[in-house]
Amino acid sequence: AQKITQTQPGMFVQEKEAVTLDCTYDTSDPSYGLFWYKQPSSGEMIFLIYQGSYDQQNATEGRYSLNFQKARKSANLVISASQLGDSAMYFCAMREGTTGANNLFFGTGTRLTVIP
C-alpha cells in the first residue's frame, strides 16, 4: 500500500481564491510527521508546513494551513488567497517515527495552476 496518496494530478484555481490539495496517508506508527513541499518549475523543493501526529491544532504558516483529520488519515493543504506564484507541483510527505534519521515518503504530487 502507498504510504502517501495524492489523488489530484492537477488542480486549477482562480487568483485570490482558496484551494485545497488532498493528501491521505497510511501508517501504523503512532508517531509520525506530515509535511508539504512546493516544487516550482525551477525544480527545487521548498518546505511549506508541518503537522505532527500528536499536534492538537491544525498547523498554519501564513497563507498555508493544514487540515489534519487524524481519524480519516488525511492532511490536506489549504492555500488561501492564491497568487500566480503559487503555480507549482505540491508534494505531501510523511516521516514515520521520531528520529531525525527517518526518511520522508512522498506522494505523486498535485500540479496547481493559478489562473489570473
Next chain:
Amino acid sequence: EPEVTQTPSHQVTQMGQEVILRCVPISNHLYFYWYRQILGQKVEFLVSFYNNEISEKSEIFDDQFSVERPDGSNFTLKIRSTKLEDSAMYFCASNSGTLPYEQYFGPGTRLTVT
C-alpha cells in the same frame, strides 16, 4: 538564510561511467539524505546518513551507490557504473536533528546518462 547547495546543477555522463554528486548541507545540521526524482515521478528516498555512517537505505541504493562525508562540509553520492535508468534529478537534504525534523532540500543535480 542558510541553504543546502549542490554541484553540479546538470551532469551528463555515458553509461558505465562513474559520477560523483556533491552537496554542502546546512552547516549545523546533523542528518543528511539523498533522494532522487525520475522525470515526472515522485521523489524517492535513497539513503540517510548520520554520525558518519548510513542510517537507512532503500532498495534502490544498491552496491552501485555509495555516500561519503569526506570533510566537515561536503556530502557526496557516488554512482560507480551508471545505467540509463539512473537518469533523474538527485536531491540532497539535511535536517538539524531537532523536531519537527523538517528536511531542507538542495536545488538538485539533474543527471543524464546517455
